[in-house]
Amino acid sequence: FFVRFENAPMEFRILLAQDGIVESIGAGTPSTPAGDAERMAEWRVQDADGDGKLDKAAYGRLLTNLGFAAELDRLFAQRDTDKDGFITQAEFAPAAQ
Numbered sequence: 001f002f003v004r005f006e007n008a009p010m011e012f013r014i015l016l017a018q019d020g021i022v023e024s025i026g027a028g029t030p031s032t033p034a035g036d037a038e039r040m041a042e043w044r045v046q047d048a049d050g051d052g053k054l055d056k057a058a059y060g061r062l063l064t065n066l067g068f069a070a071e072l073d074r075l076f077a078q079r080d081t082d083k084d085g086f087i088t089q090a091e092f093a094p095a096a097q
Contacts, residue, residue, distance in 0.1 A: 042066055043092060053086040 042065050046058045054062065059079075060072045068075065079087045 039066065040093070043089060047089070052089045054092075055086055059087050 042062050043054070045065075046054055046062045048058075056072070056076050059076055060069065063069050063072050063075065076087065079091045081091055082088075
């Protein structure tokens with residue numbers, strides 16, 4: 001979700017988990033939210049070896065490029081559901097949100 005103020009150049013980004021609980025709230029300059037296609041394109045960039053998983057450093061680069069660098073620790077812990085130290089494409093895919 002994106003909330004824009006009519007008279008100010010600022011947005012608040014509110015991300016909801018699949019269960020409807022707020023995952024994060026961020027503020028910044030106006031931008032276009034990353035769509036599923038953009039998120040998956042960035043995944044492919046960071047998954048250079050094509051093994052279908054990202055370590056924390058690669059996931060951090062992905063989040064930085066999507067504007068969520070400050071959320072790395074929380075989002076990595078949340079997405080790494082099997083706690084193997086990697087985010088798999090299945091754990092990251094839009095359907096996993």
